[in-house]
Amino acid sequence: MAKKDYYEVLGLDKGASEKDIKRAYKRLAAKHHPDKNQGSKESEEKFKEITEAYEVLTDSEKKAMYDQYGHAAFEQGGGNGGFGGFGGGGFGGFEDIFSEMFGGGFGGGGRRSRVVRGDDLRYDIEITLEEAVKGCKKDIRIQTLAECDTCHGSGAEAGSKVETCSHCHGTGRIRRQQGFFVTEAVCPSCHGTGKRIEKPCRTCHGDGRVQKAKNLSVTIPAGVDTGNQLRLSGEGAAGENGAPAGDLYVVIHVKDHDIFERDGSNLYCEVPISFTLAALGGEIEVPTLDGKLKLKIPAETQTGKLFRVRGKGVPSPRGGYAGDLICKVVIETPVNLNDEQKALLRQFEESLGGKGKHRPKHEGFFDGVKKFFDNLGK
8 A cells, every 4th residue: 555645644734844743743643652542553553654754754864855756765776775664663774685686795705694683673652841851761661582592592402403504505595697687585495594403492493582571771861852762772673693683762752741832942831920910010930840930020011922041941962051941921811800890990991091101002003003994095
């Protein structure tokens, strides 16, 4: 089945900005995250689909290739590689592709034995904004291919003979010449291992690896954001025939916060204030991720005014500086007034005498409206 357009997957137009892409991804990832839809195959596939789209569209090089060539840019032989199974649990590398094309080396001759590094694995983890800003440690449990404890990775029963495959002479590959062309394929006799086992291990059935659960502790540095990846070297699947293990990539997803909204290294929040405080000025307490602090509100503050608190945002993962907290004041209109309070407000309104100096925006607005209609009549 043909893949859906990555922009369509995220519900965006092709000209969407990186900020729009991140916002759409966070919304969809929260909706379809496997932890919130346990047992739902549809949500799991949808989550993989939107994550794959996000990874391409937030990488400037991949995005440029996708915009020009579409999905063909990431298919074997097109573009510069693609995912190799990353979204589904492993990254297969390029080694096998080049081996199939060139027989294991540009100088000819092929490889002496088939050494295949283990697959890279992916683990998606959801953390709070507080954890993302301050850093944290998380214990995770993954399912992976690990070395068989029974045969210690040899694939053979104790005392069983392990001989070089006579069909491919230990290379794990069969080369065939057809006219001017030479093709190479996996040896059908040893299935690419380069060896023949007299009595395969009963635990791993000759593979040398078995599925196991593994517990890991992951240190998440301060300042990470949704889409960031942490690489744990050697914690992926075990390689074949004693080859090195792959890596584990932990992909970060930051939950939405009830108070703060993040944009890069800055945090934003709305702070409600009374209309009397806005008019007369004063001090209020505002929240930060480190606790409360006092913010001075000058007299005659208008709704929507922004106040910047330096250094109370998100620290850089590379260290050196932190972003800012930006507070937007929103003036609240009093509700549930009794008759006496309503009368006082009417008296206050009358005391202003309709003079523009007390309501500069109001006067400016209606002056502009008058000029607009005057010009229409000309």
